[in-house]
Amino acid sequence: MDGKRILRPRKLKTENPEHWAIETVCDQLRSIIAKSASFVCGGLISVRNDGPANDHGLASPVKVYWCKGEDNPTRQLTLPLCHNINSKNASDNLRHLVHDCEPATLGKGQEDVLDPQYRKAGKLDPQQFTSSFHLSDFQILENVEQVLLPDLFLGQNRRLKAELYKLNVYSGPFGLFRKHVDTPRSADQIGSLVVCLPSSFKGGNLIVRHQGKEVNFDWSQHSETTIQWAAFYSDCEHEIKPVTEGERITLTYNLYITKTDVVQQAGRVPEKLILDPKSLSSYQCLKETLMKPDFLRMGGTLGIYCSHAYPHTSEGFEKLLPNALKGADLQVFSIFSHLGMDAEFHPVYNPPDSESVWEQEEPNSYDYQAFLSSLPIGTSDLDLYWKFLLFSRRMRGLEDLYSYAKKRHIDLNRHRSREDPLIGTNVEPLKRFFESEQDCSMTEILQNCRDPEIFPGVIWIGLPGNKEKDFLYIAYGNESSIGVYYSHAALIVDIPPFHVRQELSSARAW
Ligand SMILES: O=C(O)CCC(=O)C(=O)O
Ligand SMILES: [Fe+2]
Incomplete structure (x- = not known):
């Protein structure tokens, strides 16, 4: 993946207030990450x-x-x-x-x-x-x-x-x-x-x-x-x-x-000595955005690349979370947690770009129509498709969206962009020498070794900067190879739909 490119939320074809609100919150998060925390x-x-x-x-x-x-x-x-x-x-x-x-x-x-x-x-x-x-x-x-x-x-x-x-x-x-x-x-x-x-x-x-x-x-x-x-x-x-x-x-x-x-x-x-997350200026900005009905009205998911490097594939690191978070990452985590939203630390895998499975698709384009025809709601409206994804998250959370698709044989892989990162289920220690026996593609090696999940529609914020060795592999076959696969770290935040946010704000006195 080209590390210099700024990953912006995917622009949908229609210009509507919801997309504008997404842009706003992404900019706010970028500025928290860029300026506020000390190192x-x-x-x-x-x-x-x-x-x-x-x-x-x-x-x-x-x-x-x-x-x-x-x-x-x-x-x-x-x-x-x-x-x-x-x-x-x-x-x-x-x-x-x-x-x-x-x-x-x-x-x-x-x-x-x-x-x-x-x-x-x-x-x-x-x-x-x-x-x-x-x-x-x-x-x-x-x-x-x-x-x-x-x-x-x-x-x-x-x-x-x-x-x-x-x-x-x-x-x-x-x-x-x-x-x-x-x-x-x-x-x-x-x-x-x-x-x-x-x-x-x-x-x-x-x-x-x-x-x-x-x-x-x-x-x-x-x-x-x-x-x-x-x-x-x-x-x-x-x-x-x-x-x-x-x-x-x-x-x-x-x-x-x-x-x-x-x-x-x-x-x-x-x-x-305990700082109140409310005292952070970024808290106010985020709170205001989350109170806007136009911002992810039906809920959604943000993937925020960590600003700092973590030894997240070292033995025992998982137990140190969230205490091990540093600077801006800690701020982002604390603000969302304080607002009552789930923020979780996950390893993130950038897709092996050269894979033919992704090469076949146009970069940045979802095969919406094909996916829509497999959905129970039977609609061909792009916005409704989008909302369906978000809606299903609202109902059952991120993990269940994945198993929902699996049960109904909906191949989420076909609906992802070539650029979409894959999200590791757990923070796990470095795996040494995963062996794959036949001619395995990189995607298969990644999937067999770590089984990361594919979530179309995550709004990615920031850059995948720091990486850690995630697993080492040997692939036997006609052209045997040996290599290292790296993962980045990101905070995955579930944004509930607007009406749940309203309930949260009164229950937690935002
Ligand atoms: O002495 C210093 O200011 C820094 C020393 C340092 O970077 C190190 O020991 O790794
Ligand atoms: Fe040093």
Whole structure:
């Protein structure tokens, strides 16, 4: 599929208010996804000049202790350097720290490789060092939770857990880390946190990007006297520009989501910190649209491509939903849930384009007439056909539309456009080596391996950006092949018909 094309709701031939209202809600959703949610945050803590740490949020100088191996002495360095009694010793210790670090690797595919053109830095593993810096002294995780893990629906109780990952030193004049995305270590990893210790350097900006937006952290100016930090979702691309002078010394942490139990009262999010989805500006816009009778009067389905990447084919990911949702995806999910509508996370498969079964059909055209003749309502009106689909969803929900068609031998496949994605029934772990014995087409392999569902008439919003390996296959036959099939992630939202929305709005006080 052409990734650059904007997927708009299919334009029907007649211009009517219903189609106009669909366009409006799609634009609103696109703008929620494009602008509103945050993907990164950061802060600064000044180090006190002297005297004991006071309660004005100032930090004590940071002591770092490290030992390169059993035969080596344990060394200590206090940062900022000016806090050491003997400045000559301090500079020596800083040199020792730089020297004792091993070259830092980077993840390429499944491997960790050394490539100084791409990453030039030193590292110590957590078992080789300790420090007097503790995130909890400055409530850094609580701050990060407010931005990256806002509690948008009551009872959610998700929290962040940080695991110290490395100490890194990026030294001038060539220390850098080019554009990359951090390798998630497990299904519950949601972000990365970097804490820059007080040590003078120039350059070394950290730039974090997500969907065309970027945040540039220039820590050089206050590098000598402050601790500076940044946290971001792990799927955001980021880079460290070259350090031109000095030593940029960081502690990096992996951030994981955890769900606190109600029993663990201490871990509960205080009620005052739970954001009300109604306070989001996008909530108002959506609510107004949903109250318009012209918008999907008979109900319908939206397929909203996720804005962030998820390890949705990692073992155990399904259990983390919806807690694992990030940024704009969380906002979309919370708003619809709050309005009483079903929003579900599903893997989505883009059709194997080259398939002859789809090639036969004109792109973008449904074989309405053929389908209509197989329908009990016996009408040839396009709009009624459309409404029939929506109506059957109203009656029995999405899943039943599929089994309805199956029972009556209605081949939905024939009525889909070549471009329509297929929706995976469940979030499932990566399937390794599905074997197909004869000459199987890609469609058959996909269908046998995952059995995704075909829903004509889903209104797709956004772009299928991030993809995950979904299954690996070997197809035997005349021309045997081996390959990987990817899936995207989307939120599938069932929009009830207008009269049900009216009931929901009064029952739930929208
Ligand atoms: O030091 C930083 O600012 C970011 C470090 C980083 O991207 C990493 O360790 O993967
Ligand atoms: Fe990184």
